[in-house]
Amino acid sequence: MTPTPVRSTPLRTEQIILFRSSTQIFAISSGSVQEVRSVDSLAGSAAELSDSSVKKVRHVLRRTDRTLYVVNSVLHFGLRPSPAALIFLLRRSRAALLVDGIEKMTTMTRLQALPPAFCNEERLWYRGLTVLDQNVIPVVNPLGFLTNEELLQLDAIANPVVADPSPATNEAGFTL
Amino acid sequence: MSVLEQLDSRSCVLLRLGDRRFALTADQVVELVAPSRVFRFPNRTKELDGVILRRGRVVPVCDISEPLTGKRMGARRFYLISSRATGIPGDSVAVPVSGDCELIHADLTPAGSDDSPHVAAWLSHNGEVIEVLNLTALTPAGADAILSQAETAMPEARA
Numbered sequence: 001m002t003p004t005p006v007r008s009t010p011l012r013t014e015q016i017i018l019f020r021s022s023t024q025i026f027a028i029s030s031g032s033v034q035e036v037r038s039v040d041s042l043a044g045s046a047a048e049l050s051d052s053s054v055k056k057v058r059h060v061l062r063r064t065d066r067t068l069y070v071v072n073s074v075l076h077f078g079l080r081p082s083p084a085a086l087i088f089l090l091r092r093s094r095a096a097l098l099v100d101g102i103e104k105m106t107t108m109t110r111l112q113a114l115p116p117a118f119c120n121e122e123r124l125w126y127r128g129l130t131v132l133d134q135n136v137i138p139v140v141n142p143l144g145f146l147t148n149e150e151l152l153q154l155d156a157i158a159n160p161v162v163a164d165p166s167p168a169t170n171e172a173g174f175t176l
Numbered sequence: 177m178s179v180l181e182q183l184d185s186r187s188c189v190l191l192r193l194g195d196r197r198f199a200l201t202a203d204q205v206v207e208l209v210a211p212s213r214v215f216r217f218p219n220r221t222k223e224l225d226g227v228i229l230r231r232g233r234v235v236p237v238c239d240i241s242e243p244l245t246g247k248r249m250g251a252r253r254f255y256l257i258s259s260r261a262t263g264i265p266g267d268s269v270a271v272p273v274s275g276d277c278e279l280i281h282a283d284l285t286p287a288g289s290d291d292s293p294h295v296a297a298w299l300s301h302n303g304e305v306i307e308v309l310n311l312t313a314l315t316p317a318g319a320d321a322i323l324s325q326a327e328t329a330m331p332e333a334r335a
Contacts, residue, residue: 024217077218115227116267116317117236117260120220129227129234136215136227136234 014111016130018103018137019088022079025103025137027130028088032142035089036102042087046070049157054150060158061096063089068096069154071145077125095145106132111139188299188308190278191256191271194245199282199299199308206257206268208277223316228255228270235270238315244294249274260312269315284308 015030046059056075061068068089074081084098108130114123124144130137146154187202209230214237216226225237235257241249255270256277282299287310296310 026217079218112234115234115236115269116262116264117224117238117269117315118219118221119316122219122221125218131229131232131234134229136217136229138217 013107013109015105016108016139017088017105018132019086020100020103021073021077022082022100024077024079025135026073027108027132027137027139028097028142029127029139030105032091032093033088034091037087037089039085039087039098047158049154052157053153054146057146057150057154060154061089066094067158068094069146069151069158070096070098072098073145074098074100076145090142090145093142093145094151095142097145108132108139185281185283187279187281188284189256190280190301190306191273192276193241193249193273194247196245197304197306198244199280199301199306200256200258200311201296201308202279204258204260204311206259208273208275209255209257209270211253212255221316225272230257230270233266235268237270237272239272240309240311240314241272243314258311260315260317262312262317267317269311271311 016027017030017033018025018027020026042061046061048059049057052058054069056072057069058072059070061070070087072084073079074084082100085101086099088097088099090097111128111130113128114126124147125138125141126144127139127141130139188199189202189205190197190199192198207230209228212228212230214226214228223238225239227234227236229235235255237255239249241247249272253272254275254277256273257268257270259266259268280301282301284297284299286297287295293313294310295307297308299306299308
């Protein structure tokens with residue numbers, strides 16, 4: 001009788017982009033980023049929201065299939081102001097993300113849930129935490145940048161600018 | 177069975193916060209660790225200082241010194257990693273302490289209805305009456321957070 005060979009379970013990994021906003025490094029799944037563009041390349045296609053009640057959103061982008069609200073990540077996370085250079089256009093989201101720059105692309109092998117002691121908005125902001133080179137990096141939730149309430153406010157302001165046929169909610173349907 | 181009902185004669189860890197001493201039941205205490213790097217990232221839970229990394233696990237740091245003594249701990253501090261009675265396996269916090277902790281065995285008197293929520297019991301040691309702390313009352317954990325953690329911990333545990 002021959003022993004059954006032990007099969008090792010392959011380690012599941014996820015490709016991530018490490019990006020910088022102000023002095024903070026964040027991670028985002030590369031699968032949730034559809035495009036990375038420079039701020040300059042979108043200068044002509046972004047319309048300004050002159051009277052946005054959602055302070056972190058100043059511009060709206062009209063794509064062929066959807067309207068994207070440009071979220072300033074520094075304002076979203078309450079960080080010290082810094083010049084943004086890149087925009088992440090996110091998949092399955094109505095937000096585009098303004099960031100300072102990309103640090104690198106890498107792989108994470110483990111995503112730890114946010115400890116329960118963190119009990120406020122950060123639970124929507126982050127999928128969890130990962131450890132890379134003995135550093136703790138928050139992994140952002142691509143659907144956590146705009147709540148349904150904020151989307152409704154933005155749609156009301158943006159309607160004179162663009163007529164968006166898509167529903168007002170994120171696919172995740174987050175509300176605060 | 178509540179924490180209070182379990183209390184009688186127990187092992188406790190005495191810890192010093194500023195000029196005062198407090199106690200935690202020893203079964204809550206995971207370990208005392210040397211001063212460690214605190215990692216900070218944006219969040220809206222003001223009670224937390226950040227997180228430390230211990231054996232690959234991320235542990236939130238909660239300075240309970242300020243609500244208990246009115247003063248924050250200094251920069252040079254140890255961390256007493258303690259589990260919390262939230263029902264979530266592995267839910268723990270790192271409490272900054274001055275480092276001189278002591279394991280004792282003492283008879284505990286359950287807290288009364290007039291005591292603050294952070295007092296789980298009282299003990300007497302060397303002529304001093306010391307509060308046995310209820311960490312769950314001293315550290316943040318919203319009901320929603322606990323619920324969502326319980327529901328999503330496994331799918332998100334590994335990417």
